[in-house]
Amino acid sequence: MNDSADVSTSPDAPPVTIFGPDFPFAYDDWISHPSGIGAIGPEAYGQEVAIIGAGMAGMVAAYELMKIGLRPVVYEPNRIGGRLRSEPFVPGEPEVAELGGMRFPISSSSFYHYVNKFGLRTRPFPNPLTEAAGSTVVDMNGESLYARTLEDLPEIYAEIAAAWDNALERIAGFSQMQDAIARRDAPEIKRRWNQLVHDWDDRSFYDFLSTSDEFGKLSFRHRELFGQVGFGTGGWDSDFSNSMLEILRVVLTNCDTDQHLIVGGAEQVPRRLWSDTPYRITHWPVGTSLSSLHNGSPRAGVKAIRRADADHLEVVDSYGVAKQYKAVIVTCQAWLLTTEIDCEESLLSMDLWMALDRTRYMQSSKTFVMTDRPFWRDVDPATGREVMSMTLTDRLTRGTYLFDNGPDRPGVICLSYTWMTDSLKMLPHPVERRVELALRALDNIYPEVDIKSHIVGRPITVSWEADPSFLGAFKGSLPGHYRYNTRMYGHFIQDDLPAHQRGLFLAGDDVAFMPAWVEGAVQSGLNSVWGVMHHFGGQTPVDNPGPGDVYADIGPIDVGD
CATH class of the missing domain: 3.50.50.60 (FAD/NAD(P)-binding domain)
Structure with missing residues (x-):
């Protein structure tokens, strides 16, 4: 996770919220x-x-x-x-496929005003390399790596994380900007952000990476892995063409860290x-x-x-x-x-x-299945590891998320969560074919795990760009x-x-x-x-x-x- 510059880690520090930066109003x-x-x-x-x-x-x-x-x-x-669409697998039961928004940063303080007002329960979302995920498998170029934290991955991933943090600090004044957001210092936010608007409105996310001194010292492979895996919620490559301002808003306001799901x-x-x-x-x-x-x-x-x-x-x-x-x-x-x-x-x-x-608008596709139980918690006696993990891959599925509702409840798997061109690969196919394609990709990563034998009920999928009432998932500013x-x-x-x-x-x-x-x-x-x-x-x-x-x-x- 990319939290090295988070100024809110001190128990006495005010939290970073989505306070601006374009319009810092509480x-x-x-x-x-x-x-x-x-x-x-x-x-x-x-x-x-x-x-x-x-x-x-x-x-x-x-x-x-x-x-x-x-x-x-x-x-x-x-x-x-x-696009807060929670589709139940079985009517009246709590297991749902979150077809739209499914992970909500705690910095979303106005949204949580209503969540808390209605007494809804939340729990940490199982993002990669988080405690909620338990373990993560990063599968790139046919090689699978098992990790619980960033430190468990090869050195190249630490180099990417350091380059990203250092580029944000040097180019965007990340720590000072987050400090101003946490303190809700509107004049200071405006002073810093207005300059960033002038500097980065006409430049893309990939431009930020490719021209920064930090990534310039590294190889193309570093940028490629950053796009495929990223930090926080996962890969960033679907956003590479977006305005860098949009990415700065996300990371400065902690949108990509400390996310929760809404139980039910x-x-x-x-x-x-x-x-x-x-x-x-x-x-x-x-x-x-x-x-x-x-x-x-x-x-x-x-x-x-x-x-x-x-x-x-x-x-x-x-x-x-x-x-x-x-x-x-x-x-x-x-x-x-x-x-x-x-x-x-x-x-x-x-x-x-x-x-x-x-x-x-950006395209987005998800495919979910319900399982008889959270079988991925089973431990492989040969390795001592759980048999399946939250998975980031360059294969068709891109991101696979596991939702454990307890040992006495069915589990839910988001087999595939994709964006942009990866979503368009799924667009022509009915849900059954999407499940088949996803399972084929996951079989290459977990050849000893019979995922299909645990699937129960009907699969659920969405392609937001195919819905005439939406025409896409959400805006991605260029x-x-x-x-x-x-x-x-x-x-x-x-x-x-x-x-x-x-x-x-x-x-x-x-x-x-x-x-x-x-x-x-x-x-x-x-x-x-x-x-x-x-x-x-x-x-x-x-x-x-x-x-x-x-x-x-x-x-x-x-x-x-």
Whole structure:
């Protein structure tokens, strides 16, 4: 693991959280403040706000708007949860395949606000070379290496780890930047991060590696292994073409370390937001939930959004039913506004349309099976090792994860977790063929283990790029995309927009600066809450300003043309 520069290891040090760096605003403090997040006037109580998409961003927005007295109307074509999709192998049983988000860094402090509020249990995720994994097998170029820690691997892996840490320290001032994030020193974060934006917006992750003094002293083999195996959650090569800014955000905010899973499935979080009856609620009687406001079910998916009049937008669902709203929050992935939803072009500026259409989504595929028991815990008498480990490989499977639910419960294996071109290799195949291909690859690594004999029930798979409601797993910003990110992220500030473009708010992790991480969805959803509250004439408490109140002071830097 790459934790040598983690400034939060001291018990007295504040933790590193996803506090910026582009917009260092304390969302976790805002939503937990005793004064509340804000209020609208009584004349706005009960007014409807459309929420398009029931993923994490949509459910957070709907939940918080309900609490201040508005009436969210949620539209969803599939199921509550979005890319927090926990598919049970057996209905009613706790064993699930986490088809979307499955590992959540504890630095996601706003997300964990809701996890903890609902009393959901978590446990460490079995990432490579972690105690939760127990053991890891690194299989490269036909050679399998067994390890429990980095120190168990050959020296070349320690050289890679040292080069990565040293490059981050020298080029990005890693320790000082993490210290500023942990202390929530917004001016210092902005001073350091703004310079990194200037230096690295136009440069890729691979550029960072190949031109750094640290990796320049090493061989291509070092960079190749770093791409295949990496540190933290695994290999990095699928991100090599991404903007280096995106990688810096991940490592500076500890997204790639100290991750947990949600026991029973991550989909519980948005579903609890749907069913929860908050005690502190305005206008609505105690006992009101989003579910009760919808008679138990969201409305159908959306096929059109258009301007109805100067003050209203019209949303048309897939059955042709049209309703008018003063405010609409769109949380679906950006491409859907040009593919699945007929969104009136004049509702957004052409610069914003450019940003939305240039958004680049990464492919992702997973294949899961359930096993009769966690058989991988069996010990091989010849070696004294468990017969199977968390596995990183250059073979078709790339990453294989083992989930032990206890000796008296079935086990779950993510046979294959792949990205980009590796995911496209799986795209044409049905689930049975995907299992066959994965088992064939694993048989080469564990020839003495009969994995197939332990599989029970139905296999489960996903390719997010094949789902017309998603078209990909999440955004992966390319070099030069900082301007696009800024346009999308700041859209919730609408005072300077022409009147015909106000009232439609964008949210979701692809609008955020932290794509792929649920914290980005939560934070952008909260931005839209502030935007809608402001749109209805509401305001935040003096002692608890919201994101829109301080955006001009600590928002993303303007890099110009």
